[in-house]
Amino acid sequence: MTDWIGQTFTSTVGWEHLERLVDVGDRQAGNAGEREAAEATRDALAAVGARDAHLDEFPIQGWTRGTSAIRTGDSEERCIALPRSPSGEETAALVDLGYGLPEDFEDADVEGKIVMVSTNVPNWYERFPHRREKYYHAVEGGAAAFIFRNHVEGGLAPTGSVGMDAAPIGEIPAVGVSKEVGARLSRRFEGEDVTVAVEADIHDATSQNIHADLGPDTEEAVLITSHVDAHDICEGAMDNGAGTAMAVELARALKTREDELDTRVHFLIFGAEEVGLVGASHAAATMDHDAIKAILNNDGVVQGRDLKFYTHGFDELKAAVNKISKQFDHPMTATPRLGPHSDHWEFVQWGVPGYHVTAETGESGRGWGHTRADTLDKLEKRNFRESAILLTELAVHLASDEFAVAHKHSEEIAAALEAENLDTALKLTGDWPY
DSSP states (O other), X not given: OOHHHHHHHHOOHHHHHHHHHHHHOOOOTTSHHHHHXXXXXXXXXXXXXXXXXXXXXXXXXXXXXXXXXXXETTEEEOOXXXXXXXXXXXXXXEEEOTTOOHHHHHTSOXXXXXXXXXXOOOTTSSXXXXXXXXXXXXXXTTOSEEEEXXXXXSSOOOOOOOOOSSSOSOXXXXXXXXXXXXXXXXXHHBXXXXXXXXXXXXXXXXXXXXXXXXXXXXXXXEEEEEEOOOOTTSOOIIIIIHHHHHHHHHHHHHHHTGGGOSSEEEEEEESOOTTTSXXXXXXXXHSOGGGEEEEEEESSTTSSSSEEEEOTTOHHHHHHHHHHHHHHTOOEEEEOSOOOSSTTHHHHTTTOOEXXXXXXXXXXXXXTTTSTTOOGGGOOHHHHHHHHHHHHHHHHHHTSTTOOOOOOOHHHHHHHHHHTXXXXXXXXTTOOXX
């Protein structure tokens, strides 16, 4: 009965697929690298025995970076454009708003200014304002341009997209700078004119989701998901090569336990997550939500040893995590809070039961994520293997007749967002669907 544990702990299938993904290089949504990674993932799922592995294409707004700069008098500071920033050049007074909390914007006059904010928030703050929330506070205040300053040392400029579903390209030029460049800008040029310049190629493009199945051919399915795209400046090992490699490893392990599955397991690997959950939005608009039993979304796994599960207020999902944690005597954290910033959300916002599975790092913010330092050497095979064992057992439990969870009404999700003070931010960024 436990042979699968040893097989999973010694398997090389998932890790080798992770190496394959990071070696692609640039997996930016809509480009050739993302397509190559998607095809490789489709083939990997088929190779471990998943049936009907195929790609589903959809159109997206393509964006390719050109040059970007911050000019200060006769000097120039290094920066990178944030994906889906419009092209443009703006010269205005620099305003450093620190963490860029909502109240920081309320207390400041940013109209016509170039606003700089940090990637993190203070430990005491009640929630974690997303990059796009900070960007659209700047837009709403009439800012001329936006500078996103990293809080992690090492000369690492952060990336991350701007834009909305209704308007994929942002409204003002946006760039990322390292902690060190940001400190220098604030020290020397606060209140003085600086220039932010961005050049980008904006064009039509195509992305794709990957689908495959295991288990009985039931109408109802448990979804195991991740996203295959990454930012163009890095290998995307943590975000989210590891999640996609984990999905492949879970497919391998579940194939050996296929006779234990009472419900179909559908693997759904999304494209274009990093530019606004576009692949997940496409899938959510074309799938029958009532036929989805639960979602196990892997985004941020492996970067730490212990797994963390956002359960979005579904008590049965929390109980399932606690069951597996107790069974294996391995720490796993289940938080009932909402996490609206990965692919599961395009389904969970309508009441579909779903996890966002990530890893505990003990740090605030993304760490190496969304920087050129998101590389394979930061991850450990031990963490990958242990997590694969735990997630395999959880997936088998979710797909069993023993497990049941009711969908919620969308009004319940909306009320929970309001209770957690997330509604204002989602409305600001155009992500409030109710």
